[in-house]
Amino acid sequence: ETGVTQTPRHLVMGMTNKKSLKCEQHLGHNAMYWYKQSAKKPLELMFVYSLEERVENNSVPSRFSPECPNSSHLFLHLHTLQPEDSALYLCASSPGRYNEKLFFGSGTQLSVL
């Protein structure tokens, strides 16, 4: 148990569906992240929130939309995804924005049909 909880663990969706991934951290950290993990590729940083303000967006397609209502909760809203978006989506938190000691959740395995 890392203190970072992600739901759902598995998600299958069609290209026309809208779904949301949820992440909650119980560690009192100030930064939260979304990463994408595809087979044989390095982890890709998608979004970073520090103290509820989004500070980075690595040119992620607009069909991915993050939301961070407070420092403990993070969402990733998905709409009109493509099959190549199928991957493991990992949420992480860290004590501060530049404290790179990351605590990861177990991830959501997403399949887009």
Added chain:
Amino acid sequence: TQLLEQSPQFLSIQEGENLTVYCNSSSVFSSLQWYRQEPGEGPVLLVTVVTGGEVKKLKRLTFQFGDARKDSSLHITAAQTGDTGLYLCAGSGSARQLTFGSGTQLTVLP
């Protein structure tokens, strides 16, 4: 763009054997981390090295940061089946953003 290359990509060994995996870059990093990821779980931080030439030990695992802070190695002595997993290195560069390698998938057979 800073890149980290990990080798080998896959490694399968018998229990009790020793192994070394590598993490290399042409860029200098201010620190380097190693994570282990087990099936169905997220990565878990094992160690952070920050000084060139630094060696850290975690039970049977020995981590070394290169003198020039461009590379790192992880050596496991007498591997156990519980060591099976994906080993990821991640470097912190000038922008303080973490760059991850693609990982080494280790399988330790009984």
